[in-house]
């Protein structure tokens with residue numbers, strides 16, 4: 311990190327930092343975190359007064375930019391009436407309204423919404439639903455989830471087991487993780503045949519096929535097409551298992567549509583949402599099930615109930631924020647903004663293709679990713695972006711941007727140009743291939 315020498319860090323940094331255990335961070339060697347004191351629009355305001363253009367939208371959440379007054383107002387009003395009540399035995403209008411609206415956004419009969427408080431938990435709930443739906447029908451053999459190389463579905467023990475086996479933490483955690491079935495996405499006929507052969511052997515053990523549709527995010531911004539999803543739908547139907555779309559990253563506007571299921575016409579049995587659900591203000595997630603999944607739990611037998619209930623499930627503040635976020639999707643041209651960002655990303659990143667050290671450039675919706683041959687010094691790359699006034703958080707071999715869909719034209723231009731120029735510079739420094 312570069313910091314002007316005249317700047318004295320605020321007291322809270324020195325007093326608290328030693329006690330903060332940071333995410334994905336070798337605490338001993340990593341550069342210190344940047345202290346943020348305010349957010350506005352697509353900007354982060356640092357303690358020393360600098361402003362960074364945010365290319366990450368706070369882990370893909372802040373789709374309407376920061377501090378949107380409509381969301382702030384909705385949360386404030388909810389705070390005054392009822393910040394929280396437990397959801398066991400009680401219910402409330404913000405949750406009921408949000409569930410109805412989410413069901414209306416989803417295609418087909420994806421009508422039954424289970425709320426939780428993080429994406430990982432939403433995925434675990436989806437996995438649990440799929441396994442228990444089979445159990446409730448008397449099929450005790452379907453206990454496995456089939457997931458894909460390149461995938462990312464969360465950091466909890468159950469979700470680590472369905473992440474990419476190499477990029478994920480399978481090797482490190484070894485036998486501590488459940489053994490799931492990991493395959494290649496059926497991107498072409500050859501891989502489709504391999505998946506079919508796998509399912510011919512293992513299909514009777516599979517409760518659900520789990521996929522991030524169209525873009526695998528944290529696993530490397532890997533992209534596939536709707537035909538791949540159609541193959542998964544057909545395979546799930548042939549082998550009697552469910553299909554789960556983890557839309558936590560790609561749903562709610564990021565790809566220029568409210569849901570990939572709706573945009574592609576490939577309708578899964580369960581969808582998970584989180585990240586942009588509250589427009590980047592509160593923790594909230596949803597697992598949305600189709601009628602036939604719900605019906606597997608609908609019974610006179612109490613043991614057929616879904617036995618799950620996070621303490622802060624359907625938190626009214628978070629539901630109010632999510633309802634306000636959906637208002638904004640209805641009132642403002644968010645999806646058109648995502649498509650305009652896509653155009654600008656394609657134009658701005660295209661010149662990188664084929665440059666030294668650049669392996670690939672990928673754009674889909676408001677996601678632009680540059681894959682380098684390798685990144686030798688991640689901290690140096692991060693610092694180079696900060697020096698350009700940009701907040702971009704590369705990982706693995708990838709530098710990417712996923713800006714707020716409301717980002718101002720000037721800031722977007724700076725972001726795309728900065729991603730391109732810094733990537734080109736770092737790529738060139740890797741030397742000839």
Ligand SMILES: *Cc1c(COP(=O)(O)O)cnc(C)c1O
Pocket residue numbers: 428429430431433462463464465522527528556557558559584585
């Ligand atoms: C971020 C993410 C998750 C995990 O969400 P958390 O809220 O971090 O637990 C799961 N699936 C996908 C596709 C994600 O991008």
